[in-house]
Amino acid sequence: QSAADQLSTLLDKTNSYSAQFQQIVSHAQGQKGEKSSGKFELRHPGKFRWEVNKPYQQLLISTGKELWIYEPDIDSVTVNDLEQQLGATPALLLSSDRQSLINSFHINAKSANEYVLTPKDLGANFEKIELRFANGVLVELNLQDSLGSHTQVLFTDAKTNIKLDDSRFQFTPPENADLIDNRRHTE
Amino acid sequence: CATRSIDRTRYPLPTEVMELKRWELDGRIALKNGKEGFTAGLNWVETPESYLFELTGPLGETRARLNATPGLATLELPNEPVLSSPNTELLLADHFGWAVPVESLKFWVRGLPDANSEQVQFDPEGRLQTFESRGWQVRYLEWQQANGLTLPKRLEARNEQLQLKLSLHDWHF
Numbered sequence: 001q002s003a004a005d006q007l008s009t010l011l012d013k014t015n016s017y018s019a020q021f022q023q024i025v026s027h028a029q030g031q032k033g034e035k036s037s038g039k040f041e042l043r044h045p046g047k048f049r050w051e052v053n054k055p056y057q058q059l060l061i062s063t064g065k066e067l068w069i070y071e072p073d074i075d076s077v078t079v080n081d082l083e084q085q086l087g088a089t090p091a092l093l094l095s096s097d098r099q100s101l102i103n104s105f106h107i108n109a110k111s112a113n114e115y116v117l118t119p120k121d122l123g124a125n126f127e128k129i130e131l132r133f134a135n136g137v138l139v140e141l142n143l144q145d146s147l148g149s150h151t152q153v154l155f156t157d158a159k160t161n162i163k164l165d166d167s168r169f170q171f172t173p174p175e176n177a178d179l180i181d182n183r184r185h186t187e
Numbered sequence: 188c189a190t191r192s193i194d195r196t197r198y199p200l201p202t203e204v205m206e207l208k209r210w211e212l213d214g215r216i217a218l219k220n221g222k223e224g225f226t227a228g229l230n231w232v233e234t235p236e237s238y239l240f241e242l243t244g245p246l247g248e249t250r251a252r253l254n255a256t257p258g259l260a261t262l263e264l265p266n267e268p269v270l271s272s273p274n275t276e277l278l279l280a281d282h283f284g285w286a287v288p289v290e291s292l293k294f295w296v297r298g299l300p301d302a303n304s305e306q307v308q309f310d311p312e313g314r315l316q317t318f319e320s321r322g323w324q325v326r327y328l329e330w331q332q333a334n335g336l337t338l339p340k341r342l343e344a345r346n347e348q349l350q351l352k353l354s355l356h357d358w359h360f
Contacts, residue, residue: 023246023247025243025247027230027241027249029232029239029254032211032359034213034230034247034357050245055213055356055357056214056215056354056356058215060245069226069245071215071226071354073215073341073354073356074215074216074217074226074341074352074353074354075217076217076224076226078224078225090246091246122266123265123266125244125246125248125265126248143246143247143248145247145248145249145265146249146265146266147249147252147263147265148249149243149247149248149249150247151246151247151248153246178217178352179222180217180219180222180224180225181222181223182223182224182225
């Protein structure tokens with residue numbers, strides 16, 4: 001079985017997923033790294049919720065069609081069309097189907113639990129994405145960007161195939177927030 | 188043209204903040220012109236010889252990294268060759284597409300007006316509230332204590348074309 005098949009089987013087993021995350025970003029030029037933490041939820045196909053609550057507030061919601069980013073500290077709401085190349089929104093790859101994975105990445109297996117993805121699209125934000133599983137559940141994501149920054153995301157108390165309500169993957173902007181609308185054609 | 192620092196005697200400014208030679212901040216920044224724009228993580232490292240201004244995406248990916256030393260700035264953008272110019276602000280405007288006033292922001296983020304600031308106003312607690320500088324209107328919305336110094340937490344800067352909103356959640360010096 002190819003690495004892509006193995007990874008797809010692993011990902012397909014998880015129809016929905018929720019976990020706490022700790023993100024650590026270290027930079028090429030040795031600035032001190034940044035730590036952030038929050039909650040991540042996803043549901044096939046193409047829906048995820050990435051909620052940072054420390055040291056700042058940020059909410060990313062992929063509805064499957066659009067990506068909403070809400071940042072109360074700078075009172076901004078940004079909405080973009082969901083870019084289909086998965087290299088642009090790595091969190092999306094965790095809820096995407098086998099074919100889009102293969103279309104977007106070269107996939108190699110370091111072991112039955114560790115997969116290395118390199119984007120086929122050269123314009124992607126990341127040069128390399130590593131996924132690590134334990135007992136079939138995602139526990140770590142490592143991302144290397146093209147300018148030497150490295151991001152490690154550790155997931156804890158992960159739950160899979162639980163009921164996640166539609167409302168978790170929808171977003172209505174609050175009244176006063178300043179909307180930045182980058183959608184190509186707005187309704 | 189690097190913006191010279193403010194004339195100390197003209198305003199009651201916190202000297203320890205003005206004398207900070209090395210500092211690093213982490214925050215969030217929103218950049219908007221009309222309806223278009225984006226938000227990013229902001230990482231700023233200042234030393235006497237240089238400063239680094241970096242914008243990052245939600246998963247820490249670098250979207251722009253500006254390294255500036257007196258007389259030369261280099262700009263790194265993902266999947267593009269490194270660019271350089273003696274003028275930091277032109278480099279950002281021409282290649283990143285946003286005329287971010289980084290030379291002045293160096294002072295604004297510390298709650299200091301720059302040498303071109305006018306109509307400088309302070310709030311009842313003696314902290315900078317608003318000023319105008321080369322067409323930019325700058326406003327301070329919230330302050331914080333960091334290692335015993337009073338530094339901005341949230342500020343806004345607006346000119347005819349661009350609106351910046353900053354929230355600074357981590358100071359190191």
